[in-house]
Amino acid sequence: MTNPTACIIVIGNEILSGRTQDVNVQFLATRLGSMGIGLREVRVIPDIARTIIETVNELRARFDHVFTTGGIGPTHDDITSSCVAEAFGVPWEQHEPSMTLLAAHFEPGQFNAARQRMATLPRGAVPIENPISVAPGFSIGNVHVMAGVPRIMRAMFDSLAPSLGGGTPVRSTTVHAERLAEGALAAGLERIQDAHPDLDVGSYPYERPDGRRGVALLAKGTDDASLSAARAEIVALIVSLDRTPIDGEPPA
Amino acid sequence: MTNPTACIIVIGNEILSGRTQDVNVQFLATRLGSMGIGLREVRVIPDIARTIIETVNELRARFDHVFTTGGIGPTHDDITSSCVAEAFGVPWEQHEPSMTLLAAHFEPGQFNAARQRMATLPRGAVPIENPISVAPGFSIGNVHVMAGVPRIMRAMFDSLAPSLGGGTPVRSTTVHAERLAEGALAAGLERIQDAHPDLDVGSYPYERPDGRRGVALLAKGTDDASLSAARAEIVALIVSLDRTPIDGEPPA
Structure with missing residues (x-):
């Protein structure tokens, strides 16, 4: 449904x-x-x-x-x-x-x-x-x-x-990394999206007033197994780019 | 134009x-x-x-x-x-x-x-x-x-x-009053709107975390004479309701 x-x-x-x-x-x-x-x-x-x-x-x-x-x-x-x-x-x-x-x-x-x-x-x-x-x-x-x-x-x-009723709650999992650029991870992220057509996989750059910058990578969907798999692949992608994956959204 | x-x-x-x-x-x-x-x-x-x-x-x-x-x-x-x-x-x-x-x-x-x-x-x-x-x-x-x-x-x-080019800048004039309720001023404000069909006259209630509350009254348009007249009528409306008109938007 x-x-x-x-x-x-x-x-x-x-x-x-x-x-x-x-x-x-x-x-x-x-x-x-x-x-x-x-x-x-x-x-x-x-x-x-x-x-x-x-x-x-x-x-x-x-x-x-x-x-x-x-x-x-x-x-x-x-x-x-x-x-x-x-x-x-x-x-x-x-x-x-x-x-x-x-x-x-x-x-x-x-x-x-x-x-x-x-x-x-x-x-x-x-x-x-x-x-x-x-x-x-x-x-x-x-x-x-x-x-x-x-x-x-x-x-x-x-x-x-x-x-209102409702449906299956949409959950998301987020990992971020400092000093990571979207242009460097785009090809890898697209492969993750293609492998999980049921999820919505996105990347969101951030930049703080004190100069900290990086990208948050997010997968969203209703299937927990698929979310866990995508998260592991996102973590591996960040590591492959010599950056450190950090759990959750970047701090404000 | x-x-x-x-x-x-x-x-x-x-x-x-x-x-x-x-x-x-x-x-x-x-x-x-x-x-x-x-x-x-x-x-x-x-x-x-x-x-x-x-x-x-x-x-x-x-x-x-x-x-x-x-x-x-x-x-x-x-x-x-x-x-x-x-x-x-x-x-x-x-x-x-x-x-x-x-x-x-x-x-x-x-x-x-x-x-x-x-x-x-x-x-x-x-x-x-x-x-x-x-x-x-x-x-x-x-x-x-x-x-x-x-x-x-x-x-x-x-x-x-x-x-982009542009047109005649839209200006606005705002007066606010504390402890004023929209329901008390609605009839008077509608008369002001009706008298100035070229303007957009609106009221916006506010409420601050420290308990200060009231309404901001605003007229918007491109004709300065019409804006001045509407502003004077807004001030008179607030006074007629035993409240004090204060220039501009309410402080945050």
């Missing part, structure tokens, strides 16, 4: 303008990989309704799971929720349990129209609990809509994860 | 697996914005030839500039360059000036087949100088192919930037 696939849609002008450094993709990529869900694509798109609707509809047909981050707050540019309703062709309407939850969260008189938008969901959506700031995310079909603020997104993903 | 548009294609399994935190998008987004080139979309895709070819061809038809990062090193999974050749329907062939440059850079006997791949470019490509590690990026048509290693990518962008 092949693992389920996923993509992420990052919705937000603030990423495209450079104002904000996205950190949600790395979090989700890591968590999904450990659950055996393969992240295959990420798109960063602006807060434009037509773009959001078309992107959601294109990607929910192509991947088993679509995760969106951003655009579910109370302000005028928070249009993800209504766009997802439109993508699914369902009404965008007040969700009574979420209305009750949010009404109780705010001081009397503070649960204004803007905040009520955060309890307005596509019909049929299942809320994703938000233990940080109450206003929920939601799932509809295979689309999971989450906040953009990293702390809230992470809490929502924790709420959502048990319902 | 409207500003030219751009997208970025981040090519690399290491981003999709969570191994590596991308930092190139924020750098490019910021630099392009300051040059008046609007970043409209980012895609992160795996090292799969068909995906790279199709994505390059889709996006080069839609945007004025396409920037790619990653996949131009010497190893087996560095397939960006040959894929771009295929996307343009041109041969992928040794580029003599780059061969000469790289041959001179390596010790005798070290300019092996893997390293010669880095001097193999789509026919008609114009090299992008790499002052860090010599192996060039390149432009072909409106597609600009750069390294994934941030220090090298930045140096390549510096080499490339003067040839």
Whole structure:
């Protein structure tokens, strides 16, 4: 059985303008990989309704799971929720349990129209609990809509994860070596990749501010025997190049 | 005249697996914005030839500039360059000036087949100088192919930037306020956005580890008079909510 696939849609002008450094993709990529869900694509798109609707509809047909981050707050540019309703062709309407939850969260008189938008969901959506700031995310079909603020997104993903299922966890094994160059190991590494078509074998150069540099060599896959064999071959390759193989990623 | 548009294609399994935190998008987004080139979309895709070819061809038809990062090193999974050749329907062939440059850079006997791949470019490509590690990026048509290693990518962008042209620089003005909630300001902020359809007006909550929290309010655009007016209205909005407007982004 092949693992389920996923993509992420990052919705937000603030990423495209450079104002904000996205950190949600790395979090989700890591968590999904450990659950055996393969992240295959990420798109960063602006807060434009037509773009959001078309992107959601294109990607929910192509991947088993679509995760969106951003655009579910109370302000005028928070249009993800209504766009997802439109993508699914369902009404965008007040969700009574979420209305009750949010009404109780705010001081009397503070649960204004803007905040009520955060309890307005596509019909049929299942809320994703938000233990940080109450206003929920939601799932509809295979689309999971989450906040953009990293702390809230992470809490929502924790709420959502048990319902996602998954596949065979993807594991990786890493060896690094100092003063090793990719150009010197490329031919040997390709032979290792060719010998293990079930794995994803890669090399990643690093360079630290204090001048330490080298390459990390990594094999990734779901079969432990294949991973062990590839690791032994990577170690032998490094030794054959007169360098010292060191376990794991290079220190920061 | 409207500003030219751009997208970025981040090519690399290491981003999709969570191994590596991308930092190139924020750098490019910021630099392009300051040059008046609007970043409209980012895609992160795996090292799969068909995906790279199709994505390059889709996006080069839609945007004025396409920037790619990653996949131009010497190893087996560095397939960006040959894929771009295929996307343009041109041969992928040794580029003599780059061969000469790289041959001179390596010790005798070290300019092996893997390293010669880095001097193999789509026919008609114009090299992008790499002052860090010599192996060039390149432009072909409106597609600009750069390294994934941030220090090298930045140096390549510096080499490339003067040839890109640009438009009216996008400027932004930011005011923040502590203990302000988005839900309280949403209605007022929407009025400011509606009054300035030429601007992009947004609010971004922040929360610091020491507990300081609030919202940054930002207007972005190319018209200084409109930006000044919007800024004054943002300041008045904050004051009307009994908070203190503070110039600029909140401190880290």
